[in-house]
Each structure stands twice: as structure tokens, then as C-alpha cells.
Amino acid sequence: MEEMQLLSTLKEYFGFESFRPLQRKIIDSVFAGDDNLVIMPTGGGKSICFQLPAILLPKITLVISPLIALMKDQVDGLTANGISAAFLNSSQAFEDQQAIFQQIDENKLKLLYVAPESLQVIDRFLSDGKVSLIAIDEAHCISSWGHDFRPAYTQLGYLKNRFPSTPLIALTATADKATRKDICNQLNIPGAKKHVASFDRKNLSLEVRPGTKRFDQIVDFIKARKNESGIIYCLSRKNTEDIAAKLKANGLQAEAYHAGLSHLERTKIQDDFINDTKQIICATIAFGMGIDKSNIRWVIHYNMPKNLEGYYQEIGRAGRDGLPSDTMLFHSYADVVQLQKFATNSGNEAVQLAKLDRMKQYSEALTCRRKILLNYFGELKIEDCGNCDICRNPPTFFDGTILAQKALSCIYRLKGKEPITLLIDVLRGAQNEAVLEKNYNQLKTYGIGREISWRDWQQYIIQFINLGYIEIAFHKNNHLQLTLLAKEVLFEAGKVQLAKILDEKELREQEEEKTVKFKDNSLFEKLRQLRLKLSRDEGIPAYLIFNDATLKEMERERPMTDDAFIAINGVGRKKMQDYGYQFIKEIIAFSKEKRVKKKSIKANTHKITLELYNNGLSVEEISKERKLAATTIYSHIAKLYADGEHIDLMQFISTSDLEVVKKAKSALGDPETLKAYYEHFEESMDYWTIRMALTVLEKET
CATH class of the missing domain: 1.10.150.80 (HRDC domain)
Known part of the structure; x- marks a missing residue:
């Protein structure tokens, strides 16, 4: 296909002047009749890889997609761009389906989206030669190695036998090497060309926080992001409903979304979110949203996901338009325990537990999080990203040997038979039923760590686990037990370095610093x-x-x-x-x-400063009130003085400073720039002090 035709089609229907990395190569491969496997992150432009060829190919392009909502969204987007497309699923009326079959017969459709369950319905309308291209979206669903296996996808292997001369393109945002190979085998395209795009979504900020006071942190986070859409992922339906109810009570537009709702309820909530009527969706991780909404500005994981593939796909829903977007994950051991239970009841327990372990390591890491993510998907990265919580605030380490000795000796006296919560209660000298019932208040270690907060103890103990001094006996009700390394600390004068924990005030200040708000009048x-x-x-x-x-x-x-x-x-x-x-x-x-306002503001800005000055405000107070730099306010005052306003400039400078500047003025031959004075004083006098002194001297002259 000629380059000019491809580029003009890209601009006419999608509005872009050039292709993103890999898109052109994939499209050329499709036109060459090859089978292709495309691994491209959410927001990377996967859809254009089959939608653009579909416009130019002579017959229909068949798209297999797992979610009705996603199909509708894609078809609405294509129609808005002037491309003939439709979707077919079991929820449609008989008449609507017949109208689509007629469009197929008349070759009026360019793309037809179908759920895997509905393939048999359209099979009799299609034959080899009537289909120009087959695209399988969310292709990881076919693999039991993938993070979102769906049995309905396993029948898709027949498509290559049914349409042997039709190129097939399989697409997914997340798949490790084992899953990629399995996808090709299951779809009968072992010779498919593999295209793996970079997984580095630089616009996504990555952050992990401890799972304490989650709701308060979420409210602060959302209120700092006025009018921005976001998703909160939860582990249970109850969580989604509880959080949505609490957010509503705080004046926020939120709805719960999970598989327990009726089809009509889910459709209404989803439409409200897509149409910006509702700002926040609280959704279960298990239930895919299937939303192609490009302006989701943040994603929060209230609970930890079960693997990095799922986590990456879910955070990928934010910032699909390439603008800066935030992601936040809350990490707690209660989530780990719950997810381990889920894994033991699954069909591939060993794989699930291994992937959960990698997820846990990511959450607890003290190194660049993006490096961990990219390395997991086989994209090795050496330099730190600068856009995750670890890079923005590298840990400050201190000698935590005494804290370690306190915690480890307490575990020793508890005989390794208690979980983290009870260990902290004993260290802090709690007088609750669990402690008193077992006479733990009689232990020598009872209360030896009461000066450390509960939250901080929890974080230090997690660090001891990561450092290998403590292990969690998951098969024994999550009891904490000492490892061989612990003996070095307890009996052999071994030293322990701990990362300093940021307090809640510091976390809040960081949040305020990095929050980017859109101005209401922009x-x-x-x-x-x-x-x-x-x-x-x-x-x-x-x-x-x-x-x-x-x-x-x-x-x-x-x-x-x-x-x-x-x-x-x-x-x-x-x-x-x-x-x-x-x-x-x-x-x-x-x-x-804007032009009218600029003129008005320019004329009035000095008068506003004068009014505040006459009301008794200091320069610092005027600066804060007007949200202008103090140096700007000083320049206003100097100009007002020069224009004849009754202002005593000598309250801002000393007589000695005035004399020094007077001498410099004479010595330098009255230079025109402040910089000449600043350099003459070897940067020991502020620009505004020099400016004030010169203004006084000029008035005197």
C-alpha cells in the first residue's frame, strides 16, 4: 500500500499526521497477508493497526472482542469518524441483527465487532473470501497462562482453519513471553510476526502507599483533582459499594460497578461515566470495565491486584490521551492473604502464587517501580524513571538495629505463633482482649516499642520481612517467624539499615506539590x-x-x-x-x-498592591494574597513611590544600604542595569534592595 494513501487515510479518519512507533510496520504486514501478534500497551494505538487497513481492504474486517461495552464504545468512535461499523451480540433485538446481516450481504460494513460467543450466529453469512481481515482483541484471554483467561476464547482456534487465506491479527496490552507463545499456538498461527511495543507509559505516575487510613487518603487525592475522571479498583463487591457510598457522603460523584448489578444498572453507570455525568467508578478487579475512555486522569487500587499483568492493564486505563495521569496502589498483607486463598482455589495454583509473589515484591520495593514493571515484561531499563514515588523521594536510610532487635526478640518470646497485628499490639503495650487473654502483658518485650506508632511499626516490620529477617508462615495463619538471618541481629551484633518512613503530613505535602489542576477560566x-x-x-x-x-x-x-x-x-x-x-x-x-483582561489587569495591578499596602498588609502578606512573588510586590511599591504615592521606602532598606548604593552609583558611573550593581556587590545585596535604594536616590535628585 502506498505511503501517501496510508497517511491521507490516517489524517482523514483519525486526525493524525503520522504513525506511532510500530503502527506502520504492523499495517504493512497486514497488507502483505501475514498473521501478526501485537503486544502494545493500553493507549499505544493498537486499534488503528486493524481499523485503518479495514477502511482500505475490499471486504469486511471481523473483530472479536470480549466485552459488549467495549464493542459499543469502539463502534461509536468509528461512526463519529465517518467509518461504517457495527457490533453483534446476544442482547440485540432480532430486527437489529437482521439489519446487520443485510449490511454484510451488501458489503456495506467495513468492521463488524462480535463476541466470541456469537461467532456461530454469523458463521453462515461468511465464507473464505468474504472476510478481508480477522482481528482478535484482548488476545491474552485465550491463554490459561494469561491473567484474564476466558473459556469462550478457546474456540477461536477454528478461525484460521475456517478462513485459511485471511490474515489474522491478535492484539493485547499485556502478555509475558509464555503467554505470547501460547496465544499463537491456540490460534493456530505459530508463524505469526510478533510486534512488541515499549511498555513504558512515561505519562503515568506510579505510587504505592501503605494500606492504612485508605479512605481518608483517597478523599484528599480526589478533592485535589477537581472535574477529573478516575477508577477505584477493589477486591470485593462490598468494598465497591461501601467506598462509593462514603464518597457520595463526601459530596463526590461516585458509583459502584460490579457483576452483581443488573445489565441495565451496569449500562446506566457506565454511560454516565463515559459521558462525564459521573466522575468516579468503584469497580471490582474481577469485572472488566471494557472502557475506551481516553480522559481518565487517575486510577487507584484500593486492594492489591493478583498479578502485574492485571495491574498494568488497569493502570493503563488512565492517560490514554498521553497527558500526565496518576496511579496509586494501596498495599496491605490482608490483601496478600486474601489473594493467596483465591489462588489456591484456582486451576493453576503454582502460576498464580508465583505471579502474586512478583506483585508483592513490586509493592514493597524501594527501587524505581517503572524499572520493575518494564523488566517484568522483558523490556530491560537501566536508568530510573523519575516519575514514581521511589524516584521522587528516594528513601533516607538510618540505623534501625535497635528497632529490629525489639521486633525480633518480641517474635522470639511470642514463639513465632502470632501474626503482625498482635506483634505490634504487644510491642506498643496494647491492653486489648487478644493481648490480655494470652497474658502477653507479662512478657519482657511488652510495651518496649510504645514510642513508635502502629502504622510505622507495620512499615518497619514489612521492611524486616523484605530484608529476610522475618518470614510469614502462610500455612500457619500468617504467623511471623524468625529466619536464620535474625540470629545475626539478635546474637551476633549484626546491623540493620531501615528506610525512613514519611509521616502523613509529608505525604500530604508531596501530594499537594505534584497535583496539577486545570484552571476554571482557562x-x-x-x-x-x-x-x-x-x-x-x-x-x-x-x-x-x-x-x-x-x-x-x-x-x-x-x-x-x-x-x-x-x-x-x-x-x-x-x-x-x-x-x-x-x-x-x-x-x-x-x-x-484575554486581550481585554490583560490590558485591564496591567493598568490595575499596581493600584491593587497600593490598596493592600494602605490597609496595613506587609509585603509578604500582599505576596500571599495576590499569589505573586515578593520581588514583584517590591517592584510595584518602588514604581508607586516613583509615581508620587505616599510610601516610606526607608522602611524596606537601611540608611547604610542607601549610602553603599549611592557610592556604587558614583563609582560605576550610574550604570543602566541592576545586574551591574549586583555583580559589584558580589551578590551580597538583593536585587530588590538595590532597586529600592536607586528609586530613593532618583527621587532625591
């Missing part, structure tokens, strides 16, 4: 509101009109003509025709308003 917000209005008028999700990344580019570039507007990434021909006029009109109006 052009982005104006365009977002216009997009929301248009989406409600048309009954389609807002991100299907334009995603956040496209709006941010509009904010940056300010296109005011058709030519400039269509040059924006994400603006195709149909979207230009449908929405270009309204968005250009909004950008022009905002730019005019």
Missing part, C-alpha cells in the same frame, strides 16, 4: 465545557468528539482558521466539518477576552 476548560455540551446534544461520549490531548493542543496553538484547525492532531475531515466552526469561534472569543 481556554482548556472553556473547550472542555463546549465539548461536554456538544456530546450531550448528540448523545455520545465527550472524548469521542475530541480527547483531552487534542484540546490541550488547541489551547496551545490557538487555531483560528480551518487550515490551522485541521492541522491539530486528532482533527480529521469529518470532525472538522462537524465541530470546527464551534471550536474556532470559542478560541477567537477567548483570545479577545
Whole structure:
């Protein structure tokens, strides 16, 4: 296929000027008639790898997808871009299905999305030659090695036998090497070309926090992200309902979403989330959301996922548009215990437990988290990422030998027969029933660690486990027991280095520092509101009109003509025709308003400072009130003084400073720049002090 035709199709239907890494290579392979396996992270552009060829291929492209919601979302997006597509599933009325069969017969459809369970229904309408391409989305579902095995996928191996001359493309966001090989074998495409994109989603911030006071942390996190959509993943249905209810009580728009709800309830909640009517979804990990929403700005794991594949796929729902997005995982041993129980009841217990162990190691790590993730998927990375909690705040280590001796000797006196909770209670001298009933208040180690908080003890003990001094006997009700290494600390003067634990205030300050808020009066917000209005008028999700990344580019570039507007990434021909006029009109109006405001602000800014000064506020207080640098306020005061306002500048500088500047002025021959004075004083006098002194001297002259 010629390059010009591919690029013009890409721009016309998808709004992009160029392909992302690997996309062009995969598309060329499809046109060459090859079978392909594509491993590409969520948001990496997998769909274009089969959607663009589908537009140019002569016959229909069959897409196998596991979730009705995902199919509907993809079809709505394709239709919005001017591409003929439909989906077929068991929930549709007979008449709707017949209409789709007629479109197939008349070769009017470019893409048909089908659930694996519905394949038999359409089989009689298709024969080899009528299908140009078969795409299998979420292909990891076919493998028992994968993290989301679905029995219905196991029948898909027949497709290659049924359509031997049709190229088949299997796509997934997450698959380790064993799963990749299994996918190809199960689909009867052992010779498929493998394309593995980078798993490095640089826009995703990674963070793990201890699972204490989770809800309070979540509320603070969400309230700092006004108007932003997010998902909270939980381990149980009850968790989703409890958290959603508490969030509502805190004035937040949240809904629980799990398999226990009726189909109508799930559809309503999902539509509200997609259409930005509801801000937050609390969902069970076991129940896939199937959402292609591009402007999810954050994902929280209230409970730990059972493996890194699932975790990676779930955090990948955030920031699909490439803009900065946050992910946060709460880690607790209660979750580990629960997940181990699930694993022992599964069909492949050894694999599940091994993957859970890797998940646990990730959660407890004191090294760059992105490196751990990428290494797991075979993408070796040497340098730290700078965008995870460990990189942003590398641990400060201290001598924790005494703390270790206290904890280890307490485990020794408890005879290795108690879990972490009771160990901490004994160390802190708790007087609860569990401690008193067993006479643990009589132990020599009772209360020897009462100066350390419960939360901090929990974190230190987790570090002792990671360092190999303590092990958890999962088969003995999670009792903590000493290892051989513990003897070095207790009896052989061995030293222990511990990472300092950040307190809650420090965590909160970090959160405030890194939170990026969209201003309510920004052009982005104006365009977002216009997009929301248009989406409600048309009954389609807002991100299907334009995603956040496209709006941010509009904010940056300010296109005011058709030519400039269509040059924006994400603006195709149909979207230009449908929405270009309204968005250009909004950008022009905002730019005019901004120019008027700028003139007004420039004229009034000194007067505002003068009014606050006359009301008795100090420079620091004015700076805080106006959210301007103190140096800016000093420059306002200097100008006001020079313009004749009654301000005593000598309250800001000393007589000696004034004399020194006066001498420098004479010695330097009255230079024009402050920098000359600053360098003359060898940086020992502030710029604003020099400016004040010169203003006084000029007035005197």
C-alpha cells in the first residue's frame, strides 16, 4: 500500500499526521497477508493497526472482542469518524441483527465487532473470501497462562482453519513471553510476526502507599483533582459499594460497578461515566470495565491486584490521551492473604502464587517501580524513571538495629505463633482482649516499642520481612517467624539499615506539590465545557468528539482558521466539518477576552498592591494574597513611590544600604542595569534592595 494513501487515510479518519512507533510496520504486514501478534500497551494505538487497513481492504474486517461495552464504545468512535461499523451480540433485538446481516450481504460494513460467543450466529453469512481481515482483541484471554483467561476464547482456534487465506491479527496490552507463545499456538498461527511495543507509559505516575487510613487518603487525592475522571479498583463487591457510598457522603460523584448489578444498572453507570455525568467508578478487579475512555486522569487500587499483568492493564486505563495521569496502589498483607486463598482455589495454583509473589515484591520495593514493571515484561531499563514515588523521594536510610532487635526478640518470646497485628499490639503495650487473654502483658518485650506508632511499626516490620529477617508462615495463619538471618541481629551484633518512613503530613505535602489542576477560566476548560455540551446534544461520549490531548493542543496553538484547525492532531475531515466552526469561534472569543483582561489587569495591578499596602498588609502578606512573588510586590511599591504615592521606602532598606548604593552609583558611573550593581556587590545585596535604594536616590535628585 502506498505511503501517501496510508497517511491521507490516517489524517482523514483519525486526525493524525503520522504513525506511532510500530503502527506502520504492523499495517504493512497486514497488507502483505501475514498473521501478526501485537503486544502494545493500553493507549499505544493498537486499534488503528486493524481499523485503518479495514477502511482500505475490499471486504469486511471481523473483530472479536470480549466485552459488549467495549464493542459499543469502539463502534461509536468509528461512526463519529465517518467509518461504517457495527457490533453483534446476544442482547440485540432480532430486527437489529437482521439489519446487520443485510449490511454484510451488501458489503456495506467495513468492521463488524462480535463476541466470541456469537461467532456461530454469523458463521453462515461468511465464507473464505468474504472476510478481508480477522482481528482478535484482548488476545491474552485465550491463554490459561494469561491473567484474564476466558473459556469462550478457546474456540477461536477454528478461525484460521475456517478462513485459511485471511490474515489474522491478535492484539493485547499485556502478555509475558509464555503467554505470547501460547496465544499463537491456540490460534493456530505459530508463524505469526510478533510486534512488541515499549511498555513504558512515561505519562503515568506510579505510587504505592501503605494500606492504612485508605479512605481518608483517597478523599484528599480526589478533592485535589477537581472535574477529573478516575477508577477505584477493589477486591470485593462490598468494598465497591461501601467506598462509593462514603464518597457520595463526601459530596463526590461516585458509583459502584460490579457483576452483581443488573445489565441495565451496569449500562446506566457506565454511560454516565463515559459521558462525564459521573466522575468516579468503584469497580471490582474481577469485572472488566471494557472502557475506551481516553480522559481518565487517575486510577487507584484500593486492594492489591493478583498479578502485574492485571495491574498494568488497569493502570493503563488512565492517560490514554498521553497527558500526565496518576496511579496509586494501596498495599496491605490482608490483601496478600486474601489473594493467596483465591489462588489456591484456582486451576493453576503454582502460576498464580508465583505471579502474586512478583506483585508483592513490586509493592514493597524501594527501587524505581517503572524499572520493575518494564523488566517484568522483558523490556530491560537501566536508568530510573523519575516519575514514581521511589524516584521522587528516594528513601533516607538510618540505623534501625535497635528497632529490629525489639521486633525480633518480641517474635522470639511470642514463639513465632502470632501474626503482625498482635506483634505490634504487644510491642506498643496494647491492653486489648487478644493481648490480655494470652497474658502477653507479662512478657519482657511488652510495651518496649510504645514510642513508635502502629502504622510505622507495620512499615518497619514489612521492611524486616523484605530484608529476610522475618518470614510469614502462610500455612500457619500468617504467623511471623524468625529466619536464620535474625540470629545475626539478635546474637551476633549484626546491623540493620531501615528506610525512613514519611509521616502523613509529608505525604500530604508531596501530594499537594505534584497535583496539577486545570484552571476554571482557562481556554482548556472553556473547550472542555463546549465539548461536554456538544456530546450531550448528540448523545455520545465527550472524548469521542475530541480527547483531552487534542484540546490541550488547541489551547496551545490557538487555531483560528480551518487550515490551522485541521492541522491539530486528532482533527480529521469529518470532525472538522462537524465541530470546527464551534471550536474556532470559542478560541477567537477567548483570545479577545484575554486581550481585554490583560490590558485591564496591567493598568490595575499596581493600584491593587497600593490598596493592600494602605490597609496595613506587609509585603509578604500582599505576596500571599495576590499569589505573586515578593520581588514583584517590591517592584510595584518602588514604581508607586516613583509615581508620587505616599510610601516610606526607608522602611524596606537601611540608611547604610542607601549610602553603599549611592557610592556604587558614583563609582560605576550610574550604570543602566541592576545586574551591574549586583555583580559589584558580589551578590551580597538583593536585587530588590538595590532597586529600592536607586528609586530613593532618583527621587532625591
